[in-house]
Amino acid sequence: xxxxxxxxxxxxxxxxxGQADVVHAGKRLQGEVIVTxxxxxxxxxxxxxxxxxxxxxxxxxxxxxMVLTQAERRFFSVTIPLAFHEQRRIRPGIxxxxxxxxxxRSLPSSDSHPLEKKNKVGYSIQYRMTxxxxxxxxxxxxxVVSMPLRPENVPCLIQPTQHRIQSMGLKEExxxxxxxxxxxxxxxxxxNVELVLACRNDSAVNIRCVEIQVVEFLRWTLGPKPETTDVxxxxxxxxxxxxxxxxxxxxxxxxxxxSTKALFREIHEELRSRREPxxxxxPETARDTYKxxxxxxxxxxxxxxxTRSLTNNATAVVPIQIGTPPVKRLKQQMQTAPSEAYxxxxxxxxxxxxxxxxxxxxxxxPNDAGPIVIAPDDLIILGSASxxxxxxxDASSVVTxxxxxxxxxxxxxxxxxxxxxxxxxxxxxxxxLRDRRWAKLFSRMPARDxxxxxSNVKVEVDQTRVAVLLAPHVNGGQRFTCEFAAAAVKNCxxxxxxxxxxxxxxxxxxxxENHNLLLKELNEWERIATNNEFEDALQGTPIRQ
Numbered sequence: 001x002x003x004x005x006x007x008x009x010x011x012x013x014x015x016x017x018g019q020a021d022v023v024h025a026g027k028r029l030q031g032e033v034i035v036t037x038x039x040x041x042x043x044x045x046x047x048x049x050x051x052x053x054x055x056x057x058x059x060x061x062x063x064x065x066m067v068l069t070q071a072e073r074r075f076f077s078v079t080i081p082l083a084f085h086e087q088r089r090i091r092p093g094i095x096x097x098x099x100x101x102x103x104x105r106s107l108p109s110s111d112s113h114p115l116e117k118k119n120k121v122g123y124s125i126q127y128r129m130t131x132x133x134x135x136x137x138x139x140x141x142x143x144v145v146s147m148p149l150r151p152e153n154v155p156c157l158i159q160p161t162q163h164r165i166q167s168m169g170l171k172e173e174x175x176x177x178x179x180x181x182x183x184x185x186x187x188x189x190x191x192n193v194e195l196v197l198a199c200r201n202d203s204a205v206n207i208r209c210v211e212i213q214v215v216e217f218l219r220w221t222l223g224p225k226p227e228t229t230d231v232x233x234x235x236x237x238x239x240x241x242x243x244x245x246x247x248x249x250x251x252x253x254x255x256x257x258x259s260t261k262a263l264f265r266e267i268h269e270e271l272r273s274r275r276e277p278x279x280x281x282x283p284e285t286a287r288d289t290y291k292x293x294x295x296x297x298x299x300x301x302x303x304x305x306x307t308r309s310l311t312n313n314a315t316a317v318v319p320i321q322i323g324t325p326p327v328k329r330l331k332q333q334m335q336t337a338p339s340e341a342y343x344x345x346x347x348x349x350x351x352x353x354x355x356x357x358x359x360x361x362x363x364x365x366p367n368d369a370g371p372i373v374i375a376p377d378d379l380i381i382l383g384s385a386s387x388x389x390x391x392x393x394d395a396s397s398v399v400t401x402x403x404x405x406x407x408x409x410x411x412x413x414x415x416x417x418x419x420x421x422x423x424x425x426x427x428x429x430x431x432x433l434r435d436r437r438w439a440k441l442f443s444r445m446p447a448r449d450x451x452x453x454x455s456n457v458k459v460e461v462d463q464t465r466v467a468v469l470l471a472p473h474v475n476g477g478q479r480f481t482c483e484f485a486a487a488a489v490k491n492c493x494x495x496x497x498x499x500x501x502x503x504x505x506x507x508x509x510x511x512x513e514n515h516n517l518l519l520k521e522l523n524e525w526e527r528i529a530t531n532n533e534f535e536d537a538l539q540g541t542p543i544r545q
Contacts, residue, residue: 006041009131009138010034011048021142025107030100033082033131033138037092044134046083048099051130052076052107052144054294056123056220060227068120071222072388073293075423076107076127077381103144106424109288109324110143111297113218113231121229123220123295146288149186151326154461156185156318157498159525160200160267162260163305163314174203177260178210178316179267180303183277185318185461188325190284194277195301195318198270199243200263212238212280213302216287220295235283240306261524268528282322289321291458293421319495321461410437412449416456425457426465433473442473450474451487460493464500467492471507480507482514489521497522498529505530505537512538 013031016023023029033048053074059066082097112124129140160179176199183194193214201207214236221228280301290297301318408414415432422428432438450470457463467488471480485504492500501522505511508518515534519527 004136006037006039007133007136008036008038009133009136010036011129011131011138011140013129013140013142022145023103023142024145025103025109025147026105028100028102030098032096032098035095035097035133037090037095039092041090042134043088043090045081046097046131046133048080048082049130049132050076050078050080050101050127052125052127054123054125054292056222056294057120058220058222058227058229059121060222069222069227070120071294073223073421075292075421076104082131104423104427105147106427107144107146108290108292108423109146111287111290111295113220123218125290125292125295146324149188149321149323149326150465152465153184154186154464154496155499156182156320156461156495157271157529158316158318158495159523160198160264161314161316173205174201176201176203176205176207176305176314177263177267178303178305178314179271180301180316180318181271182301182318182320186321186323186326187282188323189282189286191325192279192281193301193320195280196271196274196277197241197243197303198267198274200267202258202263207243207305209240209242209306211304211306212241212278213304214280214282214286215300215302217298217300218287218296223294235286236280238278238280241278261528264525264528268525286322288323289459292423319460319493321459410441412441412445412452416452419453419456419458424462425459426462426469429453429466429469433469439473442470443476445474447474447481447483447487450484451491454488455491460496463488463492464496464503467500468503468507471504479509480504481510482508482517486518486521489518498526501526501530502533505533508537 011031011033013023013029015021016027029050033046035046051074053072053076055070055072057068057070060069061067078101080099080101082099083095107127108125110125110127112122112126114122114124127142127144129142131138158180160177163176163178164174179198181196183196187193195212197210199207213234216233216235218231218233219228286299287297289299299320299322301320303316303318305314408418415429415438418428419425433442453470454463454467457466471484472478474484475481485501485508488504489497489501501518505518508515515538519534522530
């Protein structure tokens with residue numbers, strides 16, 4: 001139950017920059033729980049529970065009716081003990097119990113998508129503080145803004161899409177190839193995506209221009225069962241983007257005279273050499289790219305050919321990651337070591353404040369402010385595989401059990417299980433690298449396990465980052481080989497195979513002897529896209545195809 005006539009509980013928070021009910025991930029959340037005791041009352045412990053959860057609601061058919069079914073997963077929880085006194089009674093007074101905790105860096109932004117608000121159909125990512133004293137409690141909901149994206153650029157170079165051209169009479173007119181390079185595939189809201197396009201028209205049809213859209217995909221599910229809802233939203237459309245003269249139609253006699261490999265080379269050279277990109281501004285209303293157990297949000301640039309002759313206009317898709325804009329840093333700061341870029345909090349536990357207790361006949365009313373309770377990092381629980389469901393025609397809510405702290409076995413199998421329910425795979429692996437037991441496991445794992453870790457990273461752009469993060473620690477440390485690089489490339493998203501190859505090539509200590517292991521995993525386009533990097537790494541040694 002909430003407050004009573006004799007005891008009231010309130011929560012006051014020092015919000016960032018005076019912005020009520022909003023705090024940034026990675027920042028300190030601090031305030032005080034205020035307990036007002038109006039008359040002598042039984043003693044009890046007082047604690048503050050801070051949590052974040054995914055909540056979804058769908059209507060699914062059961063027999064002859066549509067039934068609202070809800071599911072929740074609490075992915076973040078911390079319980080902060082503020083005061084203990086269960087043996088004696090508490091005298092009247094106002095008790096202020098200060099608290100402070102640094103929120104995890106990897107928390108996702110608060111979000112919601114109510115399709116049918118009155119029926120609770122939709123999803124939300126929400127955060128709540130609950131101050132409890134026995135059966136009494138006070139709740140306060142607040143919003144979280146995710147950490148700024150990392151300042152590093154991870155380009156996305158997609159293989160040129162090949163489109164067979166047919167006229168309205170279904171006559172074959174040749175093919176069109178469109179290549180795309182996004183120089184910054186991680187981009188903040190309100191910032192520009194830098195897109196470079198290269199087209200080769202090997203057909204008898206004029207390609208007039210392209211249309212570019214920023215598309216947002218939302219999906220929520222009830223968990224392991226297949227019930228899902230999908231929503232596609234076009235956030236922005238840029239029409240009539242002109243392409244270079246190479247997209248003009250050819251005489252029919254010249255169609256098909258150039259090999260696909262030669263066209264690939266021309267496209268790659270144009271993507272590399274073009275200096276002025278197309279700038280696509282990401283709307284401020286865009287959500288964070290997020291992959292959770294119940295909720296997924298992902299984004300792409302959709303590029304559509306505009307012609308007068310095609311039966312249906314061909315398209316190409318480039319994945320991007322959207323989030324809170326990165327913070328500008330000095331060059332020296334950007335080159336700091338990972339341990340400095342992601343510092344562990346220096347928080348230390350402080351003894352919880354004591355409530356004043358006296359015999360029942362003492363009428364003095366104190367107004368105490370106890371010592372601040374700084375919650376240590378080890379109280380925080382991130383990630384949970386536990387999903388609660390409730391199905392009822394009149395369902396209004398579902399009670400979510402808090403995630404339990406479980407001692408994780410140091411093994412690749414348990415790591416992959418943890419990644420399934422983690423909030424951020426990169427941050428999880430970074431955390432494990434700071435543990436000697438896990439570092440030892442990573443140093444001894446075979447290339448197969450290294451590749452499996454990459455394939456289980458949920459956000460595509462983070463696959464390259466995780467591959468580079470782990471590279472110095474595998475194979476005994478500082479002995480990264482082409483076998484490991486090949487395993488990473490084989491298991492990462494097709495959109496990032498080229499950039500992953502480029503990032504890992506300089507790390508391979510056996511590149512001259514075993515570069516063919518890596519080449520075997522690359523298709524024709526990827527070999528063309530990485531040819532210069534192979535030549536630089538081999539330093540004059542012939543490339544063995």
